[in-house]
Amino acid sequence: MDTRRAESFSDGVFAVAITVLVFNLLPIADHAATYHSVLVQAWPQYAAYAVGFLTIGIMWLNHHTLLTNAARVDRVMLVLNIILLMFVVAVPFVTALVANNLTRSAESARVAVVAYGLLNILMSFGYTAIWQYLSINQDKLATGPLGLRWSTSLRFSSGLLGYVAATVIGGLWSPDAAVAIYAAVGLYYLFEHLPTAAVAGDGDDEA
Amino acid sequence: MDTRRAESFSDGVFAVAITVLVFNLLPIADHAATYHSVLVQAWPQYAAYAVGFLTIGIMWLNHHTLLTNAARVDRVMLVLNIILLMFVVAVPFVTALVANNLTRSAESARVAVVAYGLLNILMSFGYTAIWQYLSINQDKLATGPLGLRWSTSLRFSSGLLGYVAATVIGGLWSPDAAVAIYAAVGLYYLFEHLPTAAVAGDGDDEA
Amino acid sequence: MDTRRAESFSDGVFAVAITVLVFNLLPIADHAATYHSVLVQAWPQYAAYAVGFLTIGIMWLNHHTLLTNAARVDRVMLVLNIILLMFVVAVPFVTALVANNLTRSAESARVAVVAYGLLNILMSFGYTAIWQYLSINQDKLATGPLGLRWSTSLRFSSGLLGYVAATVIGGLWSPDAAVAIYAAVGLYYLFEHLPTAAVAGDGDDEA
Amino acid sequence: MDTRRAESFSDGVFAVAITVLVFNLLPIADHAATYHSVLVQAWPQYAAYAVGFLTIGIMWLNHHTLLTNAARVDRVMLVLNIILLMFVVAVPFVTALVANNLTRSAESARVAVVAYGLLNILMSFGYTAIWQYLSINQDKLATGPLGLRWSTSLRFSSGLLGYVAATVIGGLWSPDAAVAIYAAVGLYYLFEHLPTAAVAGDGDDEA
Numbered sequence: 001m002d003t004r005r006a007e008s009f010s011d012g013v014f015a016v017a018i019t020v021l022v023f024n025l026l027p028i029a030d031h032a033a034t035y036h037s038v039l040v041q042a043w044p045q046y047a048a049y050a051v052g053f054l055t056i057g058i059m060w061l062n063h064h065t066l067l068t069n070a071a072r073v074d075r076v077m078l079v080l081n082i083i084l085l086m087f088v089v090a091v092p093f094v095t096a097l098v099a100n101n102l103t104r105s106a107e108s109a110r111v112a113v114v115a116y117g118l119l120n121i122l123m124s125f126g127y128t129a130i131w132q133y134l135s136i137n138q139d140k141l142a143t144g145p146l147g148l149r150w151s152t153s154l155r156f157s158s159g160l161l162g163y164v165a166a167t168v169i170g171g172l173w174s175p176d177a178a179v180a181i182y183a184a185v186g187l188y189y190l191f192e193h194l195p196t197a198a199v200a201g202d203g204d205d206e207a
Numbered sequence: 208m209d210t211r212r213a214e215s216f217s218d219g220v221f222a223v224a225i226t227v228l229v230f231n232l233l234p235i236a237d238h239a240a241t242y243h244s245v246l247v248q249a250w251p252q253y254a255a256y257a258v259g260f261l262t263i264g265i266m267w268l269n270h271h272t273l274l275t276n277a278a279r280v281d282r283v284m285l286v287l288n289i290i291l292l293m294f295v296v297a298v299p300f301v302t303a304l305v306a307n308n309l310t311r312s313a314e315s316a317r318v319a320v321v322a323y324g325l326l327n328i329l330m331s332f333g334y335t336a337i338w339q340y341l342s343i344n345q346d347k348l349a350t351g352p353l354g355l356r357w358s359t360s361l362r363f364s365s366g367l368l369g370y371v372a373a374t375v376i377g378g379l380w381s382p383d384a385a386v387a388i389y390a391a392v393g394l395y396y397l398f399e400h401l402p403t404a405a406v407a408g409d410g411d412d413e414a
Numbered sequence: 415m416d417t418r419r420a421e422s423f424s425d426g427v428f429a430v431a432i433t434v435l436v437f438n439l440l441p442i443a444d445h446a447a448t449y450h451s452v453l454v455q456a457w458p459q460y461a462a463y464a465v466g467f468l469t470i471g472i473m474w475l476n477h478h479t480l481l482t483n484a485a486r487v488d489r490v491m492l493v494l495n496i497i498l499l500m501f502v503v504a505v506p507f508v509t510a511l512v513a514n515n516l517t518r519s520a521e522s523a524r525v526a527v528v529a530y531g532l533l534n535i536l537m538s539f540g541y542t543a544i545w546q547y548l549s550i551n552q553d554k555l556a557t558g559p560l561g562l563r564w565s566t567s568l569r570f571s572s573g574l575l576g577y578v579a580a581t582v583i584g585g586l587w588s589p590d591a592a593v594a595i596y597a598a599v600g601l602y603y604l605f606e607h608l609p610t611a612a613v614a615g616d617g618d619d620e621a
Numbered sequence: 622m623d624t625r626r627a628e629s630f631s632d633g634v635f636a637v638a639i640t641v642l643v644f645n646l647l648p649i650a651d652h653a654a655t656y657h658s659v660l661v662q663a664w665p666q667y668a669a670y671a672v673g674f675l676t677i678g679i680m681w682l683n684h685h686t687l688l689t690n691a692a693r694v695d696r697v698m699l700v701l702n703i704i705l706l707m708f709v710v711a712v713p714f715v716t717a718l719v720a721n722n723l724t725r726s727a728e729s730a731r732v733a734v735v736a737y738g739l740l741n742i743l744m745s746f747g748y749t750a751i752w753q754y755l756s757i758n759q760d761k762l763a764t765g766p767l768g769l770r771w772s773t774s775l776r777f778s779s780g781l782l783g784y785v786a787a788t789v790i791g792g793l794w795s796p797d798a799a800v801a802i803y804a805a806v807g808l809y810y811l812f813e814h815l816p817t818a819a820v821a822g823d824g825d826d827e828a
Contacts (some may be wrong), residue, residue, distance in 0.1 A: 005214060005271055007626060012222025015633025016430070020229060021642060021711050029717035032725055033732040038718065050707065057703035059295035061696070064626055075268070079397060082264035089229050095246065104239055111240040144331065190700060212421060213477055219429025223637070229437060282475070286604060290469035293464065296436050303443035304452065311446055318447040419628060419685055426636025434643060440784070493811060496678035500671065503643050510650035511659065518653055525654040 006073050009065075013085045014060040020092040021052045024099060048099030051186065055076060056091055058189045062127065070134055071143045077133060082127035087119060094119045102175065109175035117178065119166030120185075124160040159185055213280050213288060217270060218294045225263040228256050231306060239347060255306030258393065263298055265396045269334065277341055278350045284340055286296045291333035301326045309382065317384035324374030325387065327392075330366040366392055420487050420495060421478075427499045428474040433468045434506040438513060453515065462513030464599065470505050472603045476541065484548055485557045491547055498540035501533060508533045516589065524587035531581030534599075538574040573599055625701060627694050628685075634706045641713040642673045645720060663765040669720030672807065677712050678800060679810045683748065691755055692764045703778035705747035708740060715740045724798065737787030738799065745781040780806055787805075 007109035028042050063084075070077070094116040134141055162185040170178025235249050270291075276285070301323040308315035341348055367390040377385025444455050477498075485489070507529040515522035549553055576599040582593025649663050684705075691698070711715040722729035732748040755762055791799025 006219065008215065008629065009222055009267060011630045012219050012426075012429075012633050013226055016226035017229070018639035018706070019634055019641060020226060020711050022638070022714055023233065023644075025711065025714040026644065026717060028712060029721050033718060033736070034723045035728075035732055038631050038732050038736055041665045043825075049711070053707040053710070054703065057568075058704075060630060061699055061703075078268055079264075082261065082268075085225070085264075086260040089226050089260070090232065090256070093229055093232040093236060096233060097240060100236050101240045107242075108240045111242055111245050115245055136402075146643055150764065165278045174265050200273070212425065215422065216425045216429055216474060219636075220427050220433055222431050223433035223631075224436070227433060229435075230440065285475055286471075289475075290467065291473075292432070293467040296433050296467070297439065297463070299444060300436055300439040303440060304447060307443050308447045311490075315447045317451050319447055322447070322452055391771075419632065422629065423632045423681060427640055430640035431643070434640060437644075437647065438726055451825050480722070484675075492682055496675065496682075499673040499678075501642050503674070504646065504670070504697055507643055507646040507650060510647060511654060515654045521656075522654045525659050528661055529654070546642050570657050 003070050003073055005069055006078060007067055009181075010063060010067075010085060010177060013089060014056060014063070017089045017091060018053060018056040019048050019058075020089075021056075021095065022098045024052075025049060026091065042104055044099045048095045050152065051183070054186060054190070055095075056088065058130075058186065059088055059123065066127065066130060066134075068196055069143055070141055072141055074137075074141065077130065077141065080126070080130050080133060084130060085125065087123045087126055090119055098132065098179075099105065102179070109196075110171055113170035113178040114167055115176040116182065119183070120163040121167065124163060126152035128160075138183050159189060162188070208275050210274055210280055213285060214271075214274055216294060218267075219272075220296060221263060224298060225267075226231060227296075228259045228263075228302065230371045231259075231266040231303045232256060232301065251306045251309055251330065254300055254343065255302045255412060258390070259298055260303035261397065262302075263295065264331065265393065266295055266298075269396065273334065273341075275348060276350055277348055279348055281344075281348065284337065284348065287333070287337050287340060291330065291337060294330045297326055305386075309386070312324070317378055320377035320385040321374055321377075321383040322387065324377060326369050327370040327389070328367065334366075366396060369395070403408060417481055417484050417487050418490060420499065421481055424481075424495065424499060425465045425474070426478060427503060428470060430479070431503045431505060431598060432467060432470040432474075434462070434503075435470075435509065438466075438506065440509045441596060443544060458513045458516055466505055466509035468604070470502060470518050471507075472600065473502055473505075473537065478605065480544060480548075483557055484555055486555055488551075488555065491544065492546060494540070494544050498537065498544060501537045501540055504533055511592075520589075524585055527584035527589040527592040528536070529580055530596065531577050534577040534596070535574065535581065538577060542574075561568070573604065588605055624688055624691050624694050625680065627699060628688055631684060631688075631697075631702065631706060632681075634710060635677060635684070638712060639677040639681075639712075640679075640712045642670050645673075645717045646670055665720045665723055666772070668804060669716045672804070673712055673716035673809060675811065676716075676757065677709060679807065680712075683810065687748065687751060687755075690764055691762055692761055695758075695762065698762065700729055700752065701747070701751050701754060705744065705751060708744045708747055708804065711740055719800075725797075731792055734791035734799040735788055736795040737803065738784050738791060741784040741803070742781065742788065747786060780810060783809070 025042075025045055025119070026036060028045060033035060073081075097112040098116050101112035103109075138145065160179055166178040166181035166185070169181070219286065232249075232252055235245060235252060238244060280288075301319070304319045305323050308319035310316075345352065369388055373385040373388035373392070439456075439459055442452060442459060442600065445451060487495075504589040508526075511526045512530050517523075576595055580592040580595035580599070583595070646663075646666055647661060649666060652658060694702075715733075718733045719737050722733035724730075744762065759766065782803055787799040787802035789805070
């Protein structure tokens with residue numbers, strides 16, 4: 001199978017998942033609007049919306065870059081992709097969990113931050129699984145030799161390490177510190193990224 | 208009509224239907240989060256989310272494989288496709304029904320499991336109808352001779368048999384046994400699949 | 415502008431609108447499931463779901479057929495298309511209105527049936543507007559001469575006439591008769607359809 | 622990266638965001654329908670639905686026109702695009718805010734109108750940022766020389782000026798005057814638009 005329909009389906013799932021985030025804002029419109037309620041009090045909802053949007057947006061960027069390395073996909077890779085999307089679609093849920101619990105109580109904040117971290121760890125595993133499967137089967141599936149395998153694994157690992165650290169720190173000690181680490185990892189992935197396909201990109205540094 | 212726009216529309220419907228499953232998780236975020244409520248008590252919701260996601264994901268895979276055998280589609284086939292999608296889009300509903308009722312009472316579990324089974328039987332009929340119509344009109348619509356017709360019908364039938372058995376067993380006797388059979392049929396479809404188009408695949412065993 | 419991106423956007427809107435119909439089923443899963451509540455009492459929801467799904471599905475089919483006659487689209491046609499989509503996306507709303515009010519009281523049923531009819535009349539005007547604009551500008555926008563203009567207008571008019579009749583009958587006299595007419599018009603559109611592009615179809619009677 | 626997958630993802634987000642607007646109508650169907658409740662009392666919901674639909678529709682048109690000027694996109698442009706989409710997806714939220722608060726009280730109307738204006742200002746900045754980035758990097762990213770830069774900036778600025786004026790007037794003085802200005806700016810953007818790509822359009826004035 002060529003990658004076109006897998007990309008088209010994945011793009012659709014990313015597009016819907018990112019738009020589902022607005023459902024966390026809609027309840028704000030149910031009550032009488034005051035400057036305080038809409039422009040001040042709702043800040044955790046807006047912050048969570050922005051973070052969730054950038055998270056899924058970056059996931060989409062990286063998913064796209066990942067697939068530029070694949071010339072074709074087989075059934076195993078499609079199943080791995082569906083499992084990855086299963087985690088991506090759950091992002092609006094953990095985002096709402098953090099938004100609703102961060103300022104509620106110490107325990108609620110800790111639980112929400114741990115759930116958020118666990119999902120991000122699962123997403124990291126999902127990307128790593130697709131990448132490793134593509135590396136192992138690169139003669140059958142890749143657009144060209146995937147030369148940067150070790151440095152790429154390192155980049156994945158540093159992101160994963162950040163999520164694990166934030167989950168442990170947030171669960172045992174400070175939810176606020178965990179949120180700061182999540183934001184830092186997000187910014188890291190915003191600027192850092194997977195290598196693009198050598199065949200398609202040809203010395204081009206842009207994804 | 209070529210198959211491109213029918214695929215594009217179907218992909219969109221599959222993508223939205225699979226994402227709607229997250230709406231069964233969002234209510235968990237409405238209450239104060241505790242380790243027990245989020246990470247333990249909500250397990251039927253998470254299990255239903257995963258099963259529903261894999262179910263729709265597999266449906267998409269099989270839908271894609273089915274359409275690789277079609278070179279063009281006519282109005283009858285488009286209407287059959289819309290009816291199939293009507294059943295696919297109802298998956299989040301029966302999934303939520305099972306998640307909310309499996310641990311509630313014996314009768315509720317039985318009803319939910321029967322509703323789930325009936326929808327899966329309808330989906331099997333939907334795929335069979337499209338496949339039979341394509342077989343009968345293969346000289347007009349197919350990419351090539353659909354040689355594997357009998358073994359394919361057998362595969363469909365074994366899945367359908369599983370759903371019928373689970374529906375009867377779940378309705379009369381044990382909802383838990385029905386859920387186990389649903390999971391087994393899901394795994395079967397995850398690894399087994401329709402033959403790909405001989406023309407496009409050319410001795411290739413992967414979808 | 416070629417028609418590709420307009421088709422892609424419209425397909426996305428149709429796909430989401432058709433999937434939104436499942437939100438009318440989800441509340442059924444919130445309560446304890448009994449054979450009566452899930453398999454019997456909820457029939458207006460299931461009927462409305464099926465009718466709404468087929469309605470939007472047929473709209474998509476006709477939209478697709480309409481656009482096969484267009485080689486390119488200009489800004490006016492895109493604005494007309496957005497207005498048509500505005501009516502299509504409201505179908506889940508009037509469908510829910512009918513489902514929730516048909517068995518509630520005589521007045522509620524009448525109001526719901528009138529709202530449903532008004533939306534269908536607006537959709538008919540939307541299609542007619544696009545078709546007329548395409549006819550008038552066929553030398554600039556169409557794939558070829560649109561020869562069947564009068565018979566096509568007649569087909570549109572007969573559908574529109576049905577909707578107007580049902581709206582008046584449902585509002586003044588019998589909601590049930592109105593629902594029967596809506597179903598008849600739906601079946602008519604399921605089998606009847608716009609002419610396909612002569613250039614693309616070449617004597618082919620299938621859309 | 623070529624622009625195809627960025628367009629496909631953006632189209633998906635626009636399509637879902639525009640369809641989310643129907644969720645502001647669905648609650649009307651929850652209550653017993655009367656002529657007054659459905660056809661009269663709900664007018665702010667219908668007006669907001671129409672305005673929100675046209676707003677997102679115009680955004681899609683302009684987004685499309687903007688991208689016809691780009692031959693390829695780099696990572697910075699994709700990130701700017703995600704930020705713009707983040708504002709677009711929030712349109713159903715501010716639309717619901719205005720619909721629910723315009724007739725509630727003077728303060729609520731003022732707050733809603735200000736929130737609506739702020740989001741439109743953010744969207745204007747989002748478009749301007751993409752356009753400026755494309756202008757600066759036109760030798761690398763554009764389909765041809767972007768000659769109309771100054772007049773284009775002027776058009777953007779006049780829209781932005783309208784939003785700023787309406788936000789200030791609505792916040793300090795009259796929410797109704799603000800709504801009138803929003804409608805005027807919407808009509809302006811419906812007929813006015815960005816220049817299309819000289820390469821693709823070739824003296825053609827239509828997008």
